Amino acid sequence: MKSFQRAAWPNQLHDPSEQRSPKCEADRSTERGQTMIIDKGLGRHAFDDLIETSADFVDCIKLGFGTAPLYKTDLLLYKIELAKRHGLHVMPGGTLLETAVSQDIVPLFFETACRLGFTAIEVSDGTIELSRAKRTELIQEGLRHGLRVVTEYGKKLSGSLVDASELAVTADSDLEAGASLVTIEARESGVGVGLFDNQGDCRQDALESVCRIFPETHMLMWEAPLKQQQVLLLQKFGPNVHLGNIQPGEALALETMRRGLRSDTFKFGVRELSAEALHYMI
Ligand SMILES: C=C(OP(=O)(O)O)C(=O)O
Ligand SMILES: O=S([O-])[O-]
Numbered sequence: 001m002k003s004f005q006r007a008a009w010p011n012q013l014h015d016p017s018e019q020r021s022p023k024c025e026a027d028r029s030t031e032r033g034q035t036m037i038i039d040k041g042l043g044r045h046a047f048d049d050l051i052e053t054s055a056d057f058v059d060c061i062k063l064g065f066g067t068a069p070l071y072k073t074d075l076l077l078y079k080i081e082l083a084k085r086h087g088l089h090v091m092p093g094g095t096l097l098e099t100a101v102s103q104d105i106v107p108l109f110f111e112t113a114c115r116l117g118f119t120a121i122e123v124s125d126g127t128i129e130l131s132r133a134k135r136t137e138l139i140q141e142g143l144r145h146g147l148r149v150v151t152e153y154g155k156k157l158s159g160s161l162v163d164a165s166e167l168a169v170t171a172d173s174d175l176e177a178g179a180s181l182v183t184i185e186a187r188e189s190g191v192g193v194g195l196f197d198n199q200g201d202c203r204q205d206a207l208e209s210v211c212r213i214f215p216e217t218h219m220l221m222w223e224a225p226l227k228q229q230q231v232l233l234l235q236k237f238g239p240n241v242h243l244g245n246i247q248p249g250e251a252l253a254l255e256t257m258r259r260g261l262r263s264d265t266f267k268f269g270v271r272e273l274s275a276e277a278l279h280y281m282i
Contacts, residue, residue, distance in 0.1 A: 030181065030218045033240035033258060034059040037248055038188055038225070039079075041067050046248070047079050054251035055086035060120060060150075062244075064188060065093040068116075080117040090117075094124030094152050097138065102128050106138070110145045123174075124152035126185055132173060139177040149178060150221065154185025158192045164209035171214055183244055184210075186223035190245070200226045207236070218242075230254055231264045239265075 035058050042050065050061075061083050068076060083090040092113060100109035113121060123138045130138075135151070142149040151174040153167050154160060162184065171182040186194045195202050195210075211217060221242035224230045227250070233241050239258040246254055256262040 030242070031240065033238075034181070034221065034242040035246055035251065035254060036060040036062055036183075036221060036242075036244035037251055038062050038064045038245045039067075039248060040064045040188065041070075042079075042248060044075060044078060047082065050248045050251065051082055051086055051088075054248075054255075055083075055088060057255040058088055058251050060089040060091065060244075062091050062093055062122065065095040066099055068092040068096055076116065084117065084119060089120040089148055091120035091122055091148075091150075092118060094122035095127060097121060098124060098126065098128045098130075101130065101134070101138070106141070110141060110147075113147065114145050118147065120148035120150065122150050122152055122183065123179070124183075124185070126152060126154065126156040135170075136173065136177045139174060139179050143178045148180050150181045150183055151179045152183040152185055154194050156185065156187055156193065160185075160193055161203070162194050162206045162210060164206065164213040167210060168214040171216075171219065175219060181219060181221045181242060183221045184223060186225065186229070186245060188225060188245060190223070190225040190229055194223065196226075196229065200228060202229060202232050227253075227264075230257060234258065234265050 037050070037054075037058055037060070039047070039050075039061050041064075050058075061079075063071075063076075063079070071079075080090050097106075097109060100106050110121075121142045123135060123142065125135065139149050139151065151170075153170050153174075154162065167182075167184070174182050184194055186196055189200075190196055191200045192198045195206050197203055210220075214220070217237060218240075221244045222229075222233050223245040224233055224243050225245045225247060230243055230246075233243065234257055239260075243254065253262070257265045260266050
């Protein structure tokens with residue numbers, strides 16, 4: 001039986017020196033709604049398709065949870081390099097860093113993430129406990145390695161709900177430590193966790209509390225894998241809300257909602273549809 005060469009994690013030694021194209025940096029300010037895709041293991045062709053159809057509308061691809069070390073090395077490097085060539089951030093799932101913390105191999109994690117060419121990391125404590133000091137240390141360690149750092153607030157345990165006060169305290173400290181954005185946990189399912197109930201519907205009271213206690217909502221990225229969640233957040237915050245854990249096949253559909261090109265947000269989607277773009281289409 002053929003044996004596959006797995007991506008060596010955390011000992012991979014390839015050093016992809018190519019940097020992300022700087023062309024999108026201006027676009028990626030917190031003023032413009034960012035989209036983060038969760039990739040749970042796309043193959044080369046599916047990933048090519050994602051980039052071909054959606055790179056212009058995506059800011060970051062997360063190789064979800066601990067999938068990164070399970071890839072064959074050449075495929076992992078291919079995906080990272082392709083994403084970077086198109087100006088996208090690419091990061092391993094927060095759970096992988098949590099694994100490194102719990103196995104006490106954090107320095108190796110950072111070294112390997114950089115050598116593989118990842119441009120960003122997520123600092124989270126969805127599964128493990130992390131002290132405030134350790135969380136700050138991980139953020140700063142990521143920055144020292146030249147990585148963009150996003151953090152995540154919230155536990156993965158079913159039934160864990162957003163606590164607005166705790167979120168505000170955590171977000172303030174994360175941003176102060178240098179995080180670019182704070183993500184609100186909703187898992188890959190978007191059900192029974194964070195803001196969302198067991199049907200995936202938003203707990204409006206929790207959302208209102210977050211907005212009241214932490215009004216700097218442009219510094220938050222909402223994990224919203226389900227369409228109903230994306231619609232609600234777009235209606236609440238407008239087309240420039242930051243949305244994460246978007247399924248690869250939904251990237252373009254989400255962008256139609258940001259731009260008012262779909263019934264659900266027809267009236268208020270205001271992201272530009274240039275006359276030029278329309279002209280070329282016809
Ligand atoms: C999918 C998630 O896990 P991870 O960050 O580990 O990829 C998540 O937190 O939404
Ligand atoms: O593990 S997940 O679905 O965040």
